[in-house]
Amino acid sequence: MAINDFDFVLFGGGGDLAMRKLIPALYMLARSKGGFPPSARIVSVGRHPFSKEEYIAMLDEQAKCHIAPECLSKEAWSAFCDRISYVSVDATDPGTYAALKEDMRSEPGISRVYYLATPPALFSVICQNLKQAGLVTPESRVVLEKPLGRDLASARQINAEVGKVFEEKQIFRIDHYLGKEAVQNLLALRFGNILFEPLWRREWISDVQITIAEELGVGNRMGYYETSGALRDMLQNHLLQLLCIVAMEPPVDSTPDAVRDEKLKVLRALRRFTPNTLVQNVVRGQYRSGHVHGEPVPAYRREPDANPQSRTETFVAVKAEIDTWRWSGVPFFLRTGKRMADSLAEIVVRFKSIPHSIFAQPISSFQPNSLVIRLQPDEGLSLSLMAKMPGDGMRLRPADLGLDFRETFKKPRMEAYERLLMDVLRNQLTLFMRSDELEAAWEWVEPILEFWDQEDNEPVFYSAGSWGPGAASALIGRDGLQWREEALPEM
Numbered sequence: 001m002a003i004n005d006f007d008f009v010l011f012g013g014g015g016d017l018a019m020r021k022l023i024p025a026l027y028m029l030a031r032s033k034g035g036f037p038p039s040a041r042i043v044s045v046g047r048h049p050f051s052k053e054e055y056i057a058m059l060d061e062q063a064k065c066h067i068a069p070e071c072l073s074k075e076a077w078s079a080f081c082d083r084i085s086y087v088s089v090d091a092t093d094p095g096t097y098a099a100l101k102e103d104m105r106s107e108p109g110i111s112r113v114y115y116l117a118t119p120p121a122l123f124s125v126i127c128q129n130l131k132q133a134g135l136v137t138p139e140s141r142v143v144l145e146k147p148l149g150r151d152l153a154s155a156r157q158i159n160a161e162v163g164k165v166f167e168e169k170q171i172f173r174i175d176h177y178l179g180k181e182a183v184q185n186l187l188a189l190r191f192g193n194i195l196f197e198p199l200w201r202r203e204w205i206s207d208v209q210i211t212i213a214e215e216l217g218v219g220n221r222m223g224y225y226e227t228s229g230a231l232r233d234m235l236q237n238h239l240l241q242l243l244c245i246v247a248m249e250p251p252v253d254s255t256p257d258a259v260r261d262e263k264l265k266v267l268r269a270l271r272r273f274t275p276n277t278l279v280q281n282v283v284r285g286q287y288r289s290g291h292v293h294g295e296p297v298p299a300y301r302r303e304p305d306a307n308p309q310s311r312t313e314t315f316v317a318v319k320a321e322i323d324t325w326r327w328s329g330v331p332f333f334l335r336t337g338k339r340m341a342d343s344l345a346e347i348v349v350r351f352k353s354i355p356h357s358i359f360a361q362p363i364s365s366f367q368p369n370s371l372v373i374r375l376q377p378d379e380g381l382s383l384s385l386m387a388k389m390p391g392d393g394m395r396l397r398p399a400d401l402g403l404d405f406r407e408t409f410k411k412p413r414m415e416a417y418e419r420l421l422m423d424v425l426r427n428q429l430t431l432f433m434r435s436d437e438l439e440a441a442w443e444w445v446e447p448i449l450e451f452w453d454q455e456d457n458e459p460v461f462y463s464a465g466s467w468g469p470g471a472a473s474a475l476i477g478r479d480g481l482q483w484r485e486e487a488l489p490e491m
Ligand SMILES: NC(=O)C1=CN([C@@H]2O[C@H](COP(=O)(O)OP(=O)(O)OC[C@H]3O[C@@H](n4cnc5c(N)ncnc54)[C@H](OP(=O)(O)O)[C@@H]3O)[C@@H](O)[C@H]2O)C=CC1
Pocket: 011, 012, 013, 014, 015, 016, 017, 018, 045, 046, 047, 048, 089, 090, 091, 092, 116, 117, 118, 119, 120, 122, 145, 146, 147, 221, 224
């Protein structure tokens, strides 16, 4: 699908996200097959009064290094930079928007995309000021970065304020996990094959585990992270979106509202926490010192700029339950953490055990089938089956049937931000969150936040470089289960 001519206005154009992800993704799209329309432009915005030359020099230094070397060429980079201008605007000062207006094109038919890579406290004021400056046209779109609020009330407020300026069909609430190739492949697996659908239910599935583990810490984002924590940073958005894709009913088609209606039903069917289940089914952890891949790491509280008494969680694990005919009784275990033993993101769907062994082997030696959807570092699927070992006798052991997307398709994959930015430019909303989805996700996590706010409620500690606190193993252990790495045979 062709991209209409556009002015892409990047608020926060000098920030960390712009440098590491957005500018590299825009470069990749500009040089891709089809590319950008010849006169498409990128207008970067921030308070700092950079000249164009200074801003481009900053991109040379801070953004270029995040582009794969084999994709960089002097000509392509220079052609890309020719599209870019920089305008100094204080988002909170309506008077400064005149300079932005002057830099933008006013001919009809040019799409305007406003990407707000700024603190969310600025979202409402930016939208109001854009409107007041006459910069919002029916072809305009706004992209909102996460976190969209810090609780239900603030999320509702942002939705309401942004909604006064942009219609819902013009608002793109980004969750970059939905742009990951493997997540879209999960949709393909579920709704492009007949094989799994009959099994994708409580009768055959014992439990689902969704893990996003990071070896990295909070880097230079301590200021943000300290007020956010793993629940707001990862669980409320990325993990819940993955849960929705696994658990939703087949949508009638892949149009935005058909998909988003089904995700919303899942969020609304999540069982609400009670004081009792909050204690049993939620683990809040913070890392203390340890080693990640042999390198010493200080405790979170001793990281640069950290609050030495911080109660911010760097790890969260929950047992979620979905009260529907399809999923009743199937626990969904979600966990994420910083400074963990490995960097990986995966979804593990574990099937039930066979009812009876016809072989001499005891039933306890049969590992239940499981489907592992790997999101990163590599992307693929593996289905673990019991198979006969070669040779005499009849001895079965687990074996994997695998699909490595990179090997199979031998095509370079698109980074999540590339995919999502392309969808914004093409006006495709399917992979973006609707306001009611966002609010339903906040509604579900809100009791956890309230519980944690109580004074005597402290995180439990885990060593940096481990798989999280022992309480997370106990959480899943209460259902007689183990996290995947705990169940793997020792090598
Ligand atoms: N960094 C990341 O990995 C991720 C970030 N996000 C989200 O993206 C957003 C941006 O994050 P990040 O890039 O890390 O933040 P940074 O602090 O690095 O950048 C914020 C940018 O906002 C601009 N800004 C701040 N106040 C104003 C203002 N009043 N008027 C105009 N511009 C302003 C700053 O420019 P100047 O100082 O020149 O005004 C700066 O370029 C946040 O909401 C964050 O949560 C989401 C996912 C990942």
